[in-house]
Structure formats: structure tokens, C-alpha cells
Amino acid sequence: MDYLPLFADIRQRPVLVVGGGEVAARKVALLKKAGAVVKIVAKALQAELLDLEQKNEIEWLAQSFLPEQLDDVFLVIAATDNKVLNQTVYEAAEQRHRLVNVVDDQAKCSFIFPSIVDRSPVTVALSSSGASPVLVRMLREKLEALLPQSLGKMAEIAGKWRPAVKEKLPQIKDRRVFWEEAFQGVFAQKVGSGHFEEAEKTLADQLEKGAEKQGEIILVGAGPGDAGLLTLRGLQALQQADVVLYDYLVSPAVLEMIRRDARKICVGKRAGHHSVVQDETNRQLVALASQGKKVVRLKGGDPFIFGRGGEELQAAREAGIAFQVVPGITAASGAAAYAGIPLTHRDYSQSVVFITGHCRQDGKGLDWATLARPHQTLVIYMGVMNAGKISEALIQYGRKADTPVAIIAHATKPEQQILNGRLDQLENLAKQAETPALLIIGEVSGLQSDLAWFSSQSDKEDRQSSLINLA
Known part of the structure; x- marks a missing residue:
């Protein structure tokens, strides 16, 4: 290991930051979050730091750095663009055995700031020892996605219950099984949904029943x-x-x-x-x-x-x-977005209706008069088999035969297929469509050619084919 990973308690401990710019402000924000008493040495402070100083949340110690300013601090950070000054800070810290970090100069760091995933009191720190910050950032993004925001609250409640669990389950193995079940079961779900009292009741019930998995x-x-x-x-x-x-x-x-x-x-x-x-x-x-x-x-x-x-x-x-x-x-939202069809548009459609295309044999069960109203978008799930009946009923109840339609198959995938046409062509379009497919009927479907952004070779081929077959 190039560095020994440590979690330092700096609450109420003095930390010196040399520099008053944007980089210094980022470091100060992190230090304050950890509870440090922050002292600043800088010729001038940027707006955020100046605001903190005026609120007495940090101390502007001096405008010029002096080595003796390090005598009473826990650690020091040099965050200036002055290489000579940074070198002076580093040497003074080394002489006094103070932990020092010179920003963006790994050779002058006795400690480094890791990339942090904060789910306090759970904290994950990642570092490549300065070798590949971009790789560490990518790993952090993956962890941010995988670790739920409720993790900290879960740990907080677990800490509260540890003594009771230890008393009830004196064997380490039994406690391990208990907590594994809690962190993967109903307790975790209750915490994640914000029902903290119910979460604690779940722990109580689980503790009473023993290690029975829920x-x-x-x-x-x-x-x-x-x-x-x-x-x-x-x-x-x-x-x-x-x-x-x-x-x-x-x-x-x-x-x-x-x-x-x-x-x-x-x-x-x-x-x-x-x-x-x-x-x-x-x-x-x-x-x-x-x-x-x-x-x-x-x-x-x-x-x-x-x-x-x-x-x-x-x-x-x-x-x-x-x-x-x-x-x-939902398929309606995803398919429409990837096809370039806004489901609503103030110039064309003021409402959107989702329906299923599994029509009854007698055609009843749907309010066709309502569905046939102009200036609304119909999104029909599972409608390919009954496309002809759907088209006929809508036209019968007043929807214009030239109303734009689109059939979208394999939506959002590389093999996505889009077939465009008019309402009176819907049955023929459906015969060409692969499945599963979604039908979108309404004036907004006419915007597809202008707003399409996601396309594949199959899209282009199918679109050309549909135009030829319908000509």
C-alpha cells in the first residue's frame, strides 16, 4: 500500500488551509462537514469563504503564511497556485510532523483526500494513490448508484439496537445471521421507504422470533x-x-x-x-x-x-x-421518447390516453366516442392483432382517416423499428410490424420525422419499406 487508509476524527480540531480560492473552498466545505475548526491564511477570500468568515464559521487567521501558524493545528492543506508558497508550507509541516496535503502535488502530500461515498455514518473512501483519479471517480459513480441513500439511517438504527441484539443473541454467529437478514429484508425496506418506527418494530419482532428469515x-x-x-x-x-x-x-x-x-x-x-x-x-x-x-x-x-x-x-x-x-x-413513455414523439404538445395534443388493444369480439368495452376525440394522443398496448378493428372504430366515431399514426416495435433497443402512416393505413402497417409493438395514434405522431434522435439501420430500412408498400 502506498498510503495507510485511516478515518480521522477531526471534530473540534484546528485545521489550517492556506489559500482562499475555489479549490480552498471545496476543501473547507469537506472539512466543515467533518466538524473541523477551520483557519484560513490567504491574501483574499472568494465569495463563499468570505460569507463563512463573516458568519464566524471559519477564522481568517492572516493574509501571509508563517511557519509558526502550524504549531497548534492538527493538519494543513496548501491550496494555492503559488509553487514557492506551497513548498514553504510543505517544508514547515514536515519539520513539525504535521500531516500536510498540497493540492495537485502528490509528492508533497503526507495524506491525500480520497473519493468519498457519503452515507453517514457509513462512509466509503476510494483512492488510487494519485495514479488514476478518473478511474476512482468512475468507481465512485458505480457505488453511488448501488448504495441506497437510506444506508446511513439503517446503520444509525442498527447502532441503536446493537446492545439489545447482543444481549438477546450472545453468540457472534447468531448476531451475524440476525443482521444479515435485517439488512436484506423487511427492515431495510421499511427504512428505505421512510417508515422508521415500523422498521424498528420489524427489528423487535425479528429479535423476538429469532433468526427466522422473513x-x-x-x-x-x-x-x-x-x-x-x-x-x-x-x-x-x-x-x-x-x-x-x-x-x-x-x-x-x-x-x-x-x-x-x-x-x-x-x-x-x-x-x-x-x-x-x-x-x-x-x-x-x-x-x-x-x-x-x-x-x-x-x-x-x-x-x-x-x-x-x-x-x-x-x-x-x-x-x-x-x-x-x-x-x-412505462413502454408508452420510453417508446415515444426514443421514437421522437412527444405524447403531449400544446399545438397538437392536450391529453394522452393509455389503453389495451385486447378488444372484445363484439367491439364493446371501450368508449370509442371519447377515444376518437381530436387533439389527444392514444397509446395502445398489445394492439397489433386488432389494428384493423381499432382503426375502423376510431374513424367510425369521428377520428379523421388521415390522423398520423406510428407503430414502434422493440422500443429503445438497437433493433427498434418505427412504421409511420395514417389511421386508415393502420391495419396494413400492423401486418409489417414485428412484435412486441406499441401503437401511437394522434397528431403528435406526425412530428416523429422531425424529432427522431435514436435510430438504427433497421429503422431506416423499415421506414423505407413501409413507404414503398403503402405507395
Whole structure:
């Protein structure tokens, strides 16, 4: 190791910062966050430091540096662009055995500032010993994404409960099992949702019952396909899961983000493929969670928009299983954005309606008169099979035949396909569309060619093909 990693307690300890510019201000902010008594030596202070000095939150000790200013400080930071002055500060600190950091000059640092992930009281510090700051920054960004913001509060509550847990469970092994279950189970979920009293009650119940593991169900929206659109909370859930029940609409790239040793079960429904009936999916969710497992139900898009998420949670509630929901970017929003179609626009559409295209044979069940109103956007899930009926009904109830439409298949993925046309061409367009696909009907669909930003070769080929076939 080039440096010994240490966490220093500098609360109420004097720290000297030489320099009064932007770099010095960043260091002062960090020092103050750690509780240091900050003293400044500088010819002038930038606005933020001057404000702190006027509020008596830092001390402007002097305008010129003198070696004796180091006699009573814990550590010193030189943050000036004057190399001679920085050298003087470094030598004076070394002579007095004071820890010193000369900013951006590793050779003159007896300590360095690591990159920090702050979830106080949990703190993660990363350093490459000055070799590759950019790499460390990238690692920090990954950790920021993986570590929930509630981690600090979780640690705070755990610290409060440590004596009681130690008294109840004198064996180290039993305490380890207890805390592992707490940090991965319902306690962590309650803290994450801000229900701190319920979280502590969960700890009390867990302590009373012993090491019996509590299962839970997490309903996660996987987004429309692009793995980059999975939420951070969704990623965290996938990394913690014991079992993941997923649909066909979940992309392989998202499935790759599941914890390697987690069990994966496909419970999808798709025409022409083996399908798992909803009651069986509900049964599996409850059965697995009843075994004490953390079960993730992973759905394409958002689980509460044509995803039957409500039905699955009703089954969990009836069985007394704890659950939570992680929303996802719904297919309508993701597909429209990647196609360059604003779902609303003050010049073209003042409302948007999401409907399912699984129409009844008699055509009833939908308020076609309302759906056919102009200046609104219709987003139709699972509508390819009934595109002809949809087009016919909308025109019958007053929607103009030349209303722009778009069919988007494999939305947000590299193989995304967009077919454009008019409402009276919808049936023919649907025959060319791959599945799964989404229908967007309304004036805003006409903006697609102007606002398209995400495209692939298949987009261009399919668009050219559709124009030829419809000519």
C-alpha cells in the first residue's frame, strides 16, 4: 500500500488551509462537514469563504503564511497556485510532523483526500494513490448508484439496537445471521421507504422470533428495453434478490443485471409461446416468499400499467407477505421518447390516453366516442392483432382517416423499428410490424420525422419499406 487508509476524527480540531480560492473552498466545505475548526491564511477570500468568515464559521487567521501558524493545528492543506508558497508550507509541516496535503502535488502530500461515498455514518473512501483519479471517480459513480441513500439511517438504527441484539443473541454467529437478514429484508425496506418506527418494530419482532428469515416480494419495473433505463432502485433490488420471476418483455440486457447466484424463473405470456397463467404466477410468488426468500417480480415497462401488478400484490397481501413496488419507465413513455414523439404538445395534443388493444369480439368495452376525440394522443398496448378493428372504430366515431399514426416495435433497443402512416393505413402497417409493438395514434405522431434522435439501420430500412408498400 502506498498510503495507510485511516478515518480521522477531526471534530473540534484546528485545521489550517492556506489559500482562499475555489479549490480552498471545496476543501473547507469537506472539512466543515467533518466538524473541523477551520483557519484560513490567504491574501483574499472568494465569495463563499468570505460569507463563512463573516458568519464566524471559519477564522481568517492572516493574509501571509508563517511557519509558526502550524504549531497548534492538527493538519494543513496548501491550496494555492503559488509553487514557492506551497513548498514553504510543505517544508514547515514536515519539520513539525504535521500531516500536510498540497493540492495537485502528490509528492508533497503526507495524506491525500480520497473519493468519498457519503452515507453517514457509513462512509466509503476510494483512492488510487494519485495514479488514476478518473478511474476512482468512475468507481465512485458505480457505488453511488448501488448504495441506497437510506444506508446511513439503517446503520444509525442498527447502532441503536446493537446492545439489545447482543444481549438477546450472545453468540457472534447468531448476531451475524440476525443482521444479515435485517439488512436484506423487511427492515431495510421499511427504512428505505421512510417508515422508521415500523422498521424498528420489524427489528423487535425479528429479535423476538429469532433468526427466522422473513420473505418479501418486490415488484420491479424493468423499463421498455434499454438496460440504461432501469432505475437505480430497480438495480439494487435485482442485486439483492434470491429469486426473480420475469416476463418475456424483459430484455436480455436487464436480465444480465440480476445477481449471478439468483434463481431466474420465466412466467411470461406471449402468443405462440408457453404461457404461465396469472394464478400460477401468484401462487409461485407467495410460495417462494413464504420460504423466507427475497422475491423480485420483474416486469417490462411499469408494473402498474397493464402489468397485472395490482393483482399480484393483492395475492401477497392476502397471504400476509411483505411487499414493495419499484416503478419503471412505462413502454408508452420510453417508446415515444426514443421514437421522437412527444405524447403531449400544446399545438397538437392536450391529453394522452393509455389503453389495451385486447378488444372484445363484439367491439364493446371501450368508449370509442371519447377515444376518437381530436387533439389527444392514444397509446395502445398489445394492439397489433386488432389494428384493423381499432382503426375502423376510431374513424367510425369521428377520428379523421388521415390522423398520423406510428407503430414502434422493440422500443429503445438497437433493433427498434418505427412504421409511420395514417389511421386508415393502420391495419396494413400492423401486418409489417414485428412484435412486441406499441401503437401511437394522434397528431403528435406526425412530428416523429422531425424529432427522431435514436435510430438504427433497421429503422431506416423499415421506414423505407413501409413507404414503398403503402405507395
